[in-house]
Amino acid sequence: MDNIAGSKSSLTWAVHIATALLVALWLFPTVGLFVSSFRTADQIASSGWWNALFPTEQTLTLRTAAPETQVQEGNLYVIEGNLFTETDTPPAEIGSWGTSSRDVSAYGPGDTAELGDGEKLTVQADGGYRLESATEMTGSRGQRTFVTAEIPPEFTLDNYRQVLFSGDSTDSMAKAFFNTLTVTIPATIIPIVVAAFAAYALAWMDFPGRALLIAFVVGLLVVPLQLALIPLLKLHLGIGIGKGYLGVWLAHTGFGLPLAIYLLRNYMVGLPRDIIENARVDGATEFQIFTKIILPLSFPALASFAIFQFLWTWNDLLVAKVFLIDATGQTTVMTNQIVELLGTRGGNWEILATAAFVSIAVPLAVFFAMQRYLVRGLLAGSVK
Incomplete structure (x- = not known):
């Protein structure tokens, strides 16, 4: 019956499926390249292009303000601020954080980490931090901190610029x-x-x-x-x-x-x-x-x-x-x-x-x- 004039061949669906597969094989890499061209380096490293429209969990390396910004409060030297604004990183909610690359999720929001030499660091969920020390802090750079947070989708034209x-x-x-x-x-x-x-x-x-x-x-x-x-x-x-x-x-x-x-x-x-x-x-x-x-x-x-x-x-x-x-x-x-x-x-x-x-x-x-x-x-x- 497949050879009767006017009737569809039984291979029609096979041809349609094969055509759809060929189109998909060509289309997916092209779309992926297009989407990736508008993403930041951190987003590309943390998730595939198909997740570009969804928040992604990323581990960011941030720093507190430099010791030159410390103020004295009684017997303590204190540096306060927000980790995201210090490094021009889009704000996000922190799920965990740490001070060592070997354990980037050692602490949760609101926990206090002992850094040694009498220094203590407390980080909140919104990125706010308080670094205090019993002695005057020295150095040219702030304390390095690893934070794991849900980063919202971000697209940029900086790559094309x-x-x-x-x-x-x-x-x-x-x-x-x-x-x-x-x-x-x-x-x-x-x-x-x-x-x-x-x-x-x-x-x-x-x-x-x-x-x-x-x-x-x-x-x-x-x-x-x-x-x-x-x-x-x-x-x-x-x-x-x-x-x-x-x-x-x-x-x-x-x-x-x-x-x-x-x-x-x-x-x-x-x-x-x-x-x-x-x-x-x-x-x-x-x-x-x-x-x-x-x-x-x-x-x-x-x-x-x-x-x-x-x-x-x-x-x-x-x-x-x-x-x-x-x-x-x-x-x-x-x-x-x-x-x-x-x-x-x-x-x-x-x-x-x-x-x-x-x-x-x-x-x-x-x-x-x-x-x-x-x-x-x-x-x-x-x-x-």
């Missing part, structure tokens, strides 16, 4: 962002323009060796990128291009042309022949046919390749490493900047998450803006 507007060459992604745009936009437009002309010639113009050229283009699709990097760099150095934007544009163009020609040719060859022949009968030149008929009808295929080329170029690290001079940081792209951050900010997950989301924001926008053309372009030539 640090990554985009700090001006620090170590953390800032702003320069790398514009460098990546400088590489990606020409490296997407140039191969589309060249491939469109070549695909039209291979699809609708008769000339000797056309079949061999088509087979050659298909063969280039399987050539490993890594195989051509060093020879191509030597060629660039030999003709005086060197390492720079022009070199990386030409490299991306060369590596992207086989797929572009193959994709566009398959789409163009499937266009109605009558339209082309009627235009020729009416006296249209090949260039007029190409610009006024073929290009408008081939927009889905052009957009499909543009998505692939843009994403590949934007996320590229290997070609940029080989064909760009980034020792001074003037041409560093975002992928390379993130690698640098892994070395300098390997423990600062809030900075890494923000930098990573900044790097994927533009590709996500491009994909969702043009995804309706993606399937139409990929299916080009598959149905006659």
Whole structure:
């Protein structure tokens, strides 16, 4: 009964479940990265991104005021205040506290700890404390205190300010962002323009060796990128291009042309022949046919390749490493900047998450803006 026309296949639910799983596998890390980019370092270290909307229990290291603030009350020297306000930490209710990292929950709110040398410390649930001593307290820093408290959810834009507007060459992604745009936009437009002309010639113009050229283009699709990097760099150095934007544009163009020609040719060859022949009968030149008929009808295929080329170029690290001079940081792209951050900010997950989301924001926008053309372009030539 499953094969009767109009009835649903028994595999429909399996397809739906598989699709939902694939979407979830892609969506969860992306959402997690987005949420983590707005969290503080303490919150990321204490709980997962899925708990971002709920209070979390954290152990904080706080200090009392410095001994220079002590006042004398009779025979005692006293320092009073609030642990949270002393360190600009958001207020919270303390569940337990301690004075040693070996036992951070030794005392409860309102308990008094003996610190030695006649010093006593009392901490309340709201963070208020009283440190008293029979002798005058010395030193330049306050008493270190570990408190365990329920911290309310907190979101901040400081991570984005640090990554985009700090001006620090170590953390800032702003320069790398514009460098990546400088590489990606020409490296997407140039191969589309060249491939469109070549695909039209291979699809609708008769000339000797056309079949061999088509087979050659298909063969280039399987050539490993890594195989051509060093020879191509030597060629660039030999003709005086060197390492720079022009070199990386030409490299991306060369590596992207086989797929572009193959994709566009398959789409163009499937266009109605009558339209082309009627235009020729009416006296249209090949260039007029190409610009006024073929290009408008081939927009889905052009957009499909543009998505692939843009994403590949934007996320590229290997070609940029080989064909760009980034020792001074003037041409560093975002992928390379993130690698640098892994070395300098390997423990600062809030900075890494923000930098990573900044790097994927533009590709996500491009994909969702043009995804309706993606399937139409990929299916080009598959149905006659």
